[in-house]
Amino acid sequence: MLACLVERLVADNDTDSIPDPEKSVDIHGVLKDLNIEGSIDYGVTAISLGSTDFGGLYSEKPLAVIRPAGADDVVRVIRRALESPTLTVAARGNGHSINGQAMAHHGLVIDMKSMADNNRIDVNVNFMYVDVGGGALWSDVLKHCVLKYGLAPKSWTDYLDLTVGGTLSNAGVSGQTFRFGPQTSTVTELEVVTGTGEKIVSSNSQNSQLFFSVLGGLGQFGIITRARVLLQPAPDMMIEKLLGKLRYLKHFRYEIDLTYMNFLSRVDHVEEAARGSGIWSTPHPWLNMFVSKKDIDAFNRIVFQNILRNGINGPILTYPLLRSKWDNRWSVALPKNEIFYLVALLRFSHAHPTESEINQMVAQNEEIVQTCIKNGFDFKMYLPHYNSTVEWKRHFGDQWGRFVNRKRQFDPKYVLAPGQKIFTRNHQF
Incomplete structure (x- = not known):
């Protein structure tokens, strides 16, 4: 199902000049004397884990999965990767990325949950x-x-x-x-x-x-x-006190009494139902964006009411955010306006989707992004995914130079996070 998507990704990245890590790295030789307290897993199950994520759109096979006992093991793995001209390292948390961001094609995946x-x-x-x-x-x-x-x-x-x-x-x-x-x-x-x-x-x-x-x-x-x-x-359930500070249409008020923990864990029930129906393990072409307040009306008219007029077969989340709550020294890219909106299209498919159905959802996401670009919307991707340096430069805008300088300082050989497709180990500017 996913072969065409992976092939397109490789083609878009113009990898002709990149050495083939599978040919240039004897992984057993490289890692056989690596003295870590954790473990190195070359097995089928581990490799399968390291080559998949929640999105289910990409599959990048690592050479091994490292299960570190602690931070010192992570140090040893990265230092060993630095001795190779091609080896890369990706940190994998709970595998909830959408577009293969935590994968390392013919590299090393560090299973952070095992620490x-x-x-x-x-x-x-x-x-x-x-x-x-x-x-x-x-x-x-x-x-x-x-x-x-x-x-x-x-x-x-x-x-x-x-x-x-x-x-x-x-x-x-x-x-x-x-x-x-x-x-x-x-x-x-x-x-x-x-x-x-x-x-x-x-x-x-x-x-x-x-x-x-x-x-x-x-x-x-x-x-x-x-x-x-x-x-x-931890907050208590002072609903009236909290709502008293808000201006809202009273007839839209809807409330449920929950403990603080139950409120924060509210998605657990959705996950349980999705696992039961089989749709949790199917591909999820999700799209997450930050859209400036100045463009949200036009976004609503063009995207919600037109492109997505038939829905997305899943939740759509929109809520406002304040730029002043974010520190501009962080590396994250944001819209320019003080108020912007998260727009999250959390698509689900049925239990046995066809390749065509998944590709249609991916294509619709791309149509939305290109529509925002064409109309000059002030927007940024959250959990961004691009396939070319040109696109990443546009994403970071005037912060691109700072991002590149930070990469040169803290990862000068471009070892880390290859699945983001921002840099490659032979990257030249």
């Missing part, structure tokens, strides 16, 4: 923060912090079975972001393994350039192995 450090979720009650491994799931952070301490981070994602490092490498948004900012705004310290194989602790005041580069950096500058996240008392 023993993730089992240590250390809450500091006095200073109101939690230290947590980069491969830990936010759902586990929620349970640990709320049930044991009555505390919780301020900002979440709508779906919690995502890894800490994965969401911080993008931003981490939900309906709460308008008030609290993205998840990146709640982080005060990171432990990062850079593309030079160095383990570095960074913050606003210590190694700050790395700190701000990694947040929203799409995994291009380092692998997050630990994050320090601010906490607050």
Whole structure:
């Protein structure tokens, strides 16, 4: 089903001049004496895991999957990859990417969830923060912090079975972001393994350039192995107090009494039903965008009412965000206006979709993106996916030069996150 999509990806990237890693790397020879506390898996099951993601649109086969015991293992893997002229390394969280971003074609995939450090979720009650491994799931952070301490981070994602490092490498948004900012705004310290194989602790005041580069950096500058996240008392259910601050049409009011944990875990029921029907494991051509307030009316008229007039067979999420809640030192690209909207097209197919049906959804997503470009909309892709340097330059705009300089500083041999298709190991500017 997916062969044509993968072939198109390779063609768009013009890979004729790129050495074939499968021919140039004897992976068993390269890794046989690698002294890590974790494990190296060349097996069919592991390779299958490392070559798939939630999107189900791409399949990039790695040479091996590394299951590190801790950050020092990640250091050793990257340093070993640096000894090769072609080997790349991708960090895989819970595999919830859509377009193969956590894959490494004939490279090494690091299974971040396997890190023993993730089992240590250390809450500091006095200073109101939690230290947590980069491969830990936010759902586990929620349970640990709320049930044991009555505390919780301020900002979440709508779906919690995502890894800490994965969401911080993008931003981490939900309906709460308008008030609290993205998840990146709640982080005060990171432990990062850079593309030079160095383990570095960074913050606003210590190694700050790395700190701000990694947040929203799409995994291009380092692998997050630990994050320090601010906490607050977990909210109670003061519905009237909260709604009293809002202006809204009263007849549209709809409420359900839930605990804070049940509210944040609300997508679990959707996932359970989707798994039961078989559609959770089918391809998901999702599209996530930030659209400026100045263009949202036109976007509604052209996209929602025309291109998507027949729906998408799944939820459509739209909610406003404030640019002032985002730090412009982060690597994430945003629309220029103060108010912009998340537009998330969460497409689902039936249990046995045809190749044609999936390709139609992918084509419609591309039509939406090209429509935004043609009409000059102020927009950015969230969880971006492009196939050429020209497109990535347009995405980052006047931040492209800064992004390239950060890559040169923290991953000068372009080892990390090859699945993003921003740089290749023989990349030339």
